[in-house]
Amino acid sequence: MSDTSALEVLVQALKRLPGVGVKSAQRMAFHLLQHDRPGAQQLSNALAHAAQAVQHCERCHTFTEFTVCATCLDERRDVTKLCVVETPADQSAIERTGAFKGLYFVLMGKLSPLDGIGPHDIGLKKLFDRATDGTVEEVILATNFTAEGEATAHAISEGLKARGLHLTRLARGVPVGSELEYVDLGTIAHALVDRR
Amino acid sequence: MSDTSALEVLVQALKRLPGVGVKSAQRMAFHLLQHDRPGAQQLSNALAHAAQAVQHCERCHTFTEFTVCATCLDERRDVTKLCVVETPADQSAIERTGAFKGLYFVLMGKLSPLDGIGPHDIGLKKLFDRATDGTVEEVILATNFTAEGEATAHAISEGLKARGLHLTRLARGVPVGSELEYVDLGTIAHALVDRR
Numbered sequence: 001m002s003d004t005s006a007l008e009v010l011v012q013a014l015k016r017l018p019g020v021g022v023k024s025a026q027r028m029a030f031h032l033l034q035h036d037r038p039g040a041q042q043l044s045n046a047l048a049h050a051a052q053a054v055q056h057c058e059r060c061h062t063f064t065e066f067t068v069c070a071t072c073l074d075e076r077r078d079v080t081k082l083c084v085v086e087t088p089a090d091q092s093a094i095e096r097t098g099a100f101k102g103l104y105f106v107l108m109g110k111l112s113p114l115d116g117i118g119p120h121d122i123g124l125k126k127l128f129d130r131a132t133d134g135t136v137e138e139v140i141l142a143t144n145f146t147a148e149g150e151a152t153a154h155a156i157s158e159g160l161k162a163r164g165l166h167l168t169r170l171a172r173g174v175p176v177g178s179e180l181e182y183v184d185l186g187t188i189a190h191a192l193v194d195r196r
Numbered sequence: 197m198s199d200t201s202a203l204e205v206l207v208q209a210l211k212r213l214p215g216v217g218v219k220s221a222q223r224m225a226f227h228l229l230q231h232d233r234p235g236a237q238q239l240s241n242a243l244a245h246a247a248q249a250v251q252h253c254e255r256c257h258t259f260t261e262f263t264v265c266a267t268c269l270d271e272r273r274d275v276t277k278l279c280v281v282e283t284p285a286d287q288s289a290i291e292r293t294g295a296f297k298g299l300y301f302v303l304m305g306k307l308s309p310l311d312g313i314g315p316h317d318i319g320l321k322k323l324f325d326r327a328t329d330g331t332v333e334e335v336i337l338a339t340n341f342t343a344e345g346e347a348t349a350h351a352i353s354e355g356l357k358a359r360g361l362h363l364t365r366l367a368r369g370v371p372v373g374s375e376l377e378y379v380d381l382g383t384i385a386h387a388l389v390d391r392r
Binding site for chain 1: 201202203205206208209210212213214215219220222223224225226227228229230232233235236237238239240241242243244245246247249250259261283284285288304305
């Protein structure tokens with residue numbers, strides 16, 4: 001993209017975003033510089049502020065600007081229920097349902113030996129301490145239903161089952177609004193076994 | 197994504213990038229904050245610097261940090277040939293071929309009445325002045341072979357043809373390495389008409 005080193009530096013920096021290749025990075029840089037300089041400045045400020053201010057909640061490990069996040073501090077929450085999720089986005093999805101009033105533990109990842117991500121990287125020790133602090137009665141495993149998410153749930157249940165906690169897993173079944181014809185067989189089999 | 201306003205501000209800012217929705221923005225923010233804080237800081241700096249420093253070359257209109265870009269200042273360039281492209285990325289693609297040693301004019305867009313982009317927005321007046329400054333002998337229209345690119349090329353040739361300039365268009369034909377069976381019929385028809 002011409003001789004502009006500032007532009008090349010920007011394209012290279014945009015390429016570090018997940019899912020962004022050189023063509024997308026060029027398109028983004030062109031868009032920001034040609035049509036949305038305020039957007040470029042705003043993104044720059046948001047990045048600098050977040051990179052400096054965002055840390056992990058001491059209790060649930062999610063992203064927050066404070067020592068303990070607002071969810072953990074909310075006194076209307078049911079402290080006997082602890083929902084374990086992989087990412088803040090998963091936590092946000094569960095929050096938006098309005099169906100859960102307990103607290104969370106956010107792993108910030110999942111067990112993935114191939115990528116070198118072990119129990120320490122997702123804070124399992126911290127989760128075990130948190131789950132056995134005396135207030136928690138039920139741990140809801142809400143990791144994803146992928147191979148890695150299942151392995152993570154398994155490792156957590158192995159670690160916790162000796163400690164007298166009630167362990168549950170999100171129900172597997174047919175998604176709301178879907179037609180059986182188009183649902184995969186594994187899901188239908190689970191829905192049959194777990195029928196109610 | 198939890199209660200972190202710095203995080204929400206970052207997700208909203210990332211959503212302004214072209215082709216990025218809320219899910220991608222969340223994934224990007226999570227990746228940067230969890231795995232690549234130096235990348236976040238680097239992108240922040242690159243954006244701030246580019247938004248402040250990058251301007252348009254006085255002669256060819258491409259992005260540059262200087263009044264006139266390095267390509268326009270390069271004395272080894274053939275000043276009698278002017279290649280008109282839509283974007284700096286197109287210019288970069290032509291440069292990488294090594295097959296063109298003339299100068300460029302970068303429209304920074306294309307005529308698109310539906311989006312309210314007219315001749316003034318892509319600097320056609322400036323292009324006409326540039327092409328008729330006495331040095332240019334041939335104008336090569338290298339806008340894209342899309343409806344809008346063709347319309348732009350047509351508008352430029354209408355504006356320039358009365359001024360004694362040699363106007364050419366990139367050849368249309370079968371792409372190198374492709375099999376006729378899979379090339380669209382319009383392209384084959386053009387390749388037949390322009391056979392040599």
